[in-house]
Amino acid sequence: MTAAPLATGTAPATAEALLSVRGLTLDLGTTQPGLVQDVEFTVPKGRSVALIGESGCGKTLTAMAILGLLPRAVRVVSGEIDFAGTDLLTCGPRELRRIRGGPVGAVFQEPMSSLDPTMTVGDQIAEARRIHFKEGRRTAREHARGLLDRVGIPDAKRRLDSYPHEMSGGMQQRVMIAAAIAGEPRLVLADEPTTALDVTIQAEILELLRDLRRDLGLAVLLVTHDLGVVADFCDEVVVMYAGHVVEKAPVREAFRTPAHPYTSALLGSVPRSDRARTPLEVIGGRVPPAGSFPGGCRFRPRCRHAAASCGEPQADTVLAAGHHTCCGRVAAGDLTPGREL
Ligand SMILES: Nc1ncnc2c1ncn2[C@@H]1O[C@H](COP(=O)(O)OP(=O)(O)OP(=O)(O)O)[C@@H](O)[C@H]1O
Numbered sequence: 352m353t354a355a356p357l358a359t360g361t362a363p364a365t366a367e368a369l370l371s372v373r374g375l376t377l378d379l380g381t382t383q384p385g386l387v388q389d390v391e392f393t394v395p396k397g398r399s400v401a402l403i404g405e406s407g408c409g410k411t412l413t414a415m416a417i418l419g420l421l422p423r424a425v426r427v428v429s430g431e432i433d434f435a436g437t438d439l440l441t442c443g444p445r446e447l448r449r450i451r452g453g454p455v456g457a458v459f460q461e462p463m464s465s466l467d468p469t470m471t472v473g474d475q476i477a478e479a480r481r482i483h484f485k486e487g488r489r490t491a492r493e494h495a496r497g498l499l500d501r502v503g504i505p506d507a508k509r510r511l512d513s514y515p516h517e518m519s520g521g522m523q524q525r526v527m528i529a530a531a532i533a534g535e536p537r538l539v540l541a542d543e544p545t546t547a548l549d550v551t552i553q554a555e556i557l558e559l560l561r562d563l564r565r566d567l568g569l570a571v572l573l574v575t576h577d578l579g580v581v582a583d584f585c586d587e588v589v590v591m592y593a594g595h596v597v598e599k600a601p602v603r604e605a606f607r608t609p610a611h612p613y614t615s616a617l618l619g620s621v622p623r624s625d626r627a628r629t630p631l632e633v634i635g636g637r638v639p640p641a642g643s644f645p646g647g648c649r650f651r652p653r654c655r656h657a658a659a660s661c662g663e664p665q666a667d668t669v670l671a672a673g674h675h676t677c678c679g680r681v682a683a684g685d686l687t688p689g690r691e692l
Pocket residue numbers: 379386404405406407408409410411412413422423424425640641
């Protein structure tokens with residue numbers, strides 16, 4: 352079967368964007384190709400967007416660029432990161448400090464590396480209220496107590512005076528979330544927020560994030576390796592491979608009719624209860640190390656559909672509202688989107 356002809360360009364926005372990343376390119380200041388190259392995606396108001404891809408694909412660097420927390424070695428070559436009308440790449444450190452921890456909150460994988468071990472959890476949460484809302488000590492502490500309560504920490508009043516190391520990993524992650532929402536964010540960046548936790552605690556933390564999202568109308572950018580979490584929690588998905596965005600789609604569409612061989616391969620590597628007897632697909636090879644990316648489609652050396660045309664730069668092609676692929680062969684109708692891709 353041949354796919355329908357497709358339009359190249361930008362699909363009409365279906366929901367108002369809160370965060371727009373445009374043409375983001377990051378490198379190490381060398382002549383090597385970008386660690387992150389021409390990355391574009393939006394997070395609409397109140398929606399949840401997943402950023403997925405194998406290890407080393409540039410998910411964390413993209414999130415860190417949004418927060419203005421890139422490692423010193425990494426340079427912004429070009430791009431815009433528009434958050435509610437402010438370009439976070441050019442706005443200056445003062446404005447960035449106002450936004451980070453305020454309208455943009457963050458939750459990372461390892462709570463212990465983000466929480467200050469020398470401060471009580473109460474003081475750490477209260478600090479966000481004092482900085483962003485100029486609250487006095489007593490009011491900020493009262494707010495911190497309410498926030499600990501809100502994120503499900505029992506005996507919140509007593510826990511205000513605990514240090515992070517006196518809490519379990521799940522409790523620490525709840526504290527991180529309380530600190531993130533203390534600034535009354537409109538967007539929360541969560542980089543593998545449950546990876547370091549055991550399975551039952553993971554489910555509880557996701558449930559908490561889901562409740563907060565609903566109650567506070569938060570938009571969430573969720574970096575994860577867990578496609579079950581993507582299916583369960585997110586509205587849209589952005590798939591990265593070796594620093595490129597290869598596909599963007601509403602989650603249901605990405606799962607039913609993936610339109611890039613890499614997305615299809617990622618989905619094929621996850622166990623499905625309805626296909627218990629089908630062997631899992633293994634994506635042969637690995638993500639090339641930064642600096643040795645091939646030209647054209649970076650997935651080409653691992654792709655079973657690779658053709659000579661894949662060595663050329665691949666345009667972003669719109670298949671349907673909100674569904675983009677960077678596979679030139681799908682765009683040309685040589686390959687049909689779907690799980691068998
Ligand atoms: N400080 C740094 N200096 C040099 N290279 C870096 C630095 N930080 C990241 N990189 C490189 O940038 C690339 C993308 O890294 P990033 O941490 O964004 O990947 P990721 O998609 O978040 O992976 P994971 O799923 O393992 O967290 C990798 O090749 C990594 O080695």
